[in-house]
Amino acid sequence: MKKNRTNISRVIARNVAEILTIGLVAFFIAPLILVLLNASKTNSQIITNALSLPTNWNTLIKNVVTIWNNPNLRYPQALISSTIVTFFSLSGITIFSAMAAWVLLRTRTKLSSAIFMMFVAAMVIPFQVVMFPLVKWFGVFSKFTGIPMLRSYFGIIVAYIGFGSSMSIFMFHGFMKSIPHEIEEAAYVDGCGKIKTFFYIVLPILKPIYVTILILNGIWIWNDFLLPMLVLGKGTPVQTLPLAVNNFAGAFLVSWDLMMTAILMALVPVVIFFLAAQKHIIKGMVEGSVK
Amino acid sequence: MKKPHNIFKKDPNRGLERDLRNQKLIFWLFLFPALFSFFMVQIIPFAIGIYYSFTNWSATAQLSIDWVGMKNYIESFKDFRFLYSTMITTIYTVLNIISVNVVAFFLAMLDTSKLKGRNIYRAGFFLPNIIGGIILGYIWQFIFNQFIPKAAAAIGFSYFSTHLMLGDVKTAVLAMVIVSTWQYAGYIMMIYVAALQNVPADLLEAAQIDGANAWHRFKNITIPMVMPAFTITMFMTLVNSFKQFDVNVSLTGGGPSTTFMGIAIKGTTLLAMHINETSSIYLNTAQARAKAIVFFLVIVSFSLLQVTLTKRKEVEL
Numbered sequence A: 001m002k003k004n005r006t007n008i009s010r011v012i013a014r015n016v017a018e019i020l021t022i023g024l025v026a027f028f029i030a031p032l033i034l035v036l037l038n039a040s041k042t043n044s045q046i047i048t049n050a051l052s053l054p055t056n057w058n059t060l061i062k063n064v065v066t067i068w069n070n071p072n073l074r075y076p077q078a079l080i081s082s083t084i085v086t087f088f089s090l091s092g093i094t095i096f097s098a099m100a101a102w103v104l105l106r107t108r109t110k111l112s113s114a115i116f117m118m119f120v121a122a123m124v125i126p127f128q129v130v131m132f133p134l135v136k137w138f139g140v141f142s143k144f145t146g147i148p149m150l151r152s153y154f155g156i157i158v159a160y161i162g163f164g165s166s167m168s169i170f171m172f173h174g175f176m177k178s179i180p181h182e183i184e185e186a187a188y189v190d191g192c193g194k195i196k197t198f199f200y201i202v203l204p205i206l207k208p209i210y211v212t213i214l215i216l217n218g219i220w221i222w223n224d225f226l227l228p229m230l231v232l233g234k235g236t237p238v239q240t241l242p243l244a245v246n247n248f249a250g251a252f253l254v255s256w257d258l259m260m261t262a263i264l265m266a267l268v269p270v271v272i273f274f275l276a277a278q279k280h281i282i283k284g285m286v287e288g289s290v291k
Numbered sequence B: 001m002k003k004p005h006n007i008f009k010k011d012p013n014r015g016l017e018r019d020l021r022n023q024k025l026i027f028w029l030f031l032f033p034a035l036f037s038f039f040m041v042q043i044i045p046f047a048i049g050i051y052y053s054f055t056n057w058s059a060t061a062q063l064s065i066d067w068v069g070m071k072n073y074i075e076s077f078k079d080f081r082f083l084y085s086t087m088i089t090t091i092y093t094v095l096n097i098i099s100v101n102v103v104a105f106f107l108a109m110l111d112t113s114k115l116k117g118r119n120i121y122r123a124g125f126f127l128p129n130i131i132g133g134i135i136l137g138y139i140w141q142f143i144f145n146q147f148i149p150k151a152a153a154a155i156g157f158s159y160f161s162t163h164l165m166l167g168d169v170k171t172a173v174l175a176m177v178i179v180s181t182w183q184y185a186g187y188i189m190m191i192y193v194a195a196l197q198n199v200p201a202d203l204l205e206a207a208q209i210d211g212a213n214a215w216h217r218f219k220n221i222t223i224p225m226v227m228p229a230f231t232i233t234m235f236m237t238l239v240n241s242f243k244q245f246d247v248n249v250s251l252t253g254g255g256p257s258t259t260f261m262g263i264a265i266k267g268t269t270l271l272a273m274h275i276n277e278t279s280s281i282y283l284n285t286a287q288a289r290a291k292a293i294v295f296f297l298v299i300v301s302f303s304l305l306q307v308t309l310t311k312r313k314e315v316e317l
Helices: A002-039 A043-048 A058-068 A075-106 A110-124 A127-145 A153-176 A181-189 A194-205 A207-223 A226-231 A241-252 A256-276 A278-290 B002-009 B012-052 B071-078 B080-111 B118-130 B133-154 B158-162 B169-197 B201-209 B214-225 B227-242 B246-252 B271-280 B285-313
Strands: B257-260 B263-266
Touching (some): A002 A058, A002 A256, A002 B080, A002 B118, A002 B133, A002 B169, A043 A256, A058 A075, A058 A256, A075 A153, A075 A194, A075 A241, A075 A256, A075 B012, A110 A153, A110 B285, A127 A153, A127 A226, A127 B271, A127 B285, A207 B118, A226 A241, A241 B133, A256 B118, A256 B133, A278 B118, B012 B285, B080 B169, B080 B227, B080 B263, B080 B271, B118 B169, B133 B158, B133 B169, B169 B246, B201 B214, B227 B285, B246 B271, B271 B285
Antiparallel strands (some): B257 B263
16 A cells, blocks of 8 residues: 555656656747747837737748848858858867877876866966957967968867867866777787877777767857957958857847847757757767766 | 797887887877967967056057056956956856756756656757857847736736846846856756766665655765766856856846946946956956956966865765
8 A cells, every 4th residue: 555655656746847847848948939939020010019929920931031131141151151160170179189188198298297287277267368369469470470360260260279179188088098098009019000099999989079079169169259259350251150140230139020030040050950969969968077 | 939039139229219209209299289279379378468467558559568567457456347347247156156056956856857758858958058148148138128028017017017127237137147047057957967867776775775765865865976066067157157258248238337336337247248348448458458367366266166175075986
């Protein structure tokens, strides 16, 4: 009897928890649904009643077309720029950080641990501390070397690799510690050179951690606002999506229907990516945070 | 019998030397790309920033940049706007750490209680975290300015239909806490979920058999076992709250206005934003550097203090 009763109360408790959680999830996604609903209305409809459901979904298509062709936002260009910046920055961060972390871990000298500590310590440097000197330094560097650092893809990609390397090296380093040294030694004894050992033996083992690193850095880079604003500048040919939306908001903040549509269109790539790679993202985050 | 002997004798010194030289070359070769970009964007600008904080560098045109010693630091601490920002940032940070961690831990407890749709729920909670601060701030500006007043009017809650949350300093800070909790709780939740899953089920069961109730099991097993996760989450929320900028810009823009020590001030200007404005609005670039260095030192000491305090409470199984 007693056992039966505890079972029933447990089932009830579980169902209550289930319903509560569903409610909370709804609360968490509600703001995004609100964006979709209000992007499907005209501005006067929003002003008179922000709560109402859209009456005509064609308004959404009309708004999307307006935003797509908007000369302040330049959505298609911004989408391409964001993709290029994110892709090359991520490739750089992952490969270069893995390489650096590996030699820093496998070379046991005071110098290597000092360099590693420097990378890790830099994680606490707030961006505000370095941002203006960074722009000035990039300007000076360009003047002397002729390599364009400001308003260029190259400059912002180098910047992202530099800022992303701290955390990535820290994470790779932590993960590599768990790889038995014997695997590499075996490869080395079999005549595999150091470079080959790294690319053929170590890199493949790192897969779980570089999925995490790609995701963590990818989300940050795709959404970042301040660094592109400083390095690329507003209204220049290379504009990432957050910059573009901000340019647009400056001009159109009163027009809520178009603002909501712009937000919606900025959200779409992220949400699609999230839904497609959701399992990897969440698994990656779990593994990444524990390391 | 002769062969192995020969192998061992084969010029051991020269091989070793070449190996070491190779190793050094590979060390620097592998390190170079990361180290180069790291120096380009962190170390060199950091050093330049420290140097400029002791000069009279300004955003306006000037003939020479002169060394002025501690002047910028002293003036920073005489600046009421800076003091106010420090205060409001501290308040925001404390509220945010509590709010994010309580919500995240609660969600994690729910999520690990063997719910059917837990993967879908996780995705739902996590989703806000992948949206950028700028975009997110605009979404919530819409909610606070358009949606809440109308929703409040519809259900007859007249206070919020006439008072905009972003129109008053106290509620505007609260609004920022709500937005950052919404953004961050799902991520912090995942760290707690990982930690909670590492709590050995047989340990909990053994305690249950020994007669420990749910609260005791929670207090004496779960909490100590997830302490390492607390170190991580506290550190992350602390640093992130203190550095908050994006949501500040797009949600409140630093406003609304209020008065502090007799001067008009923008009520929700957090430190990061204040440092920006010192240089972009007040054009005092060198003083902005000094404030940034102070900001940096505060973050470092906070984090060190926090990590040592929490580390002490960790247990190893």
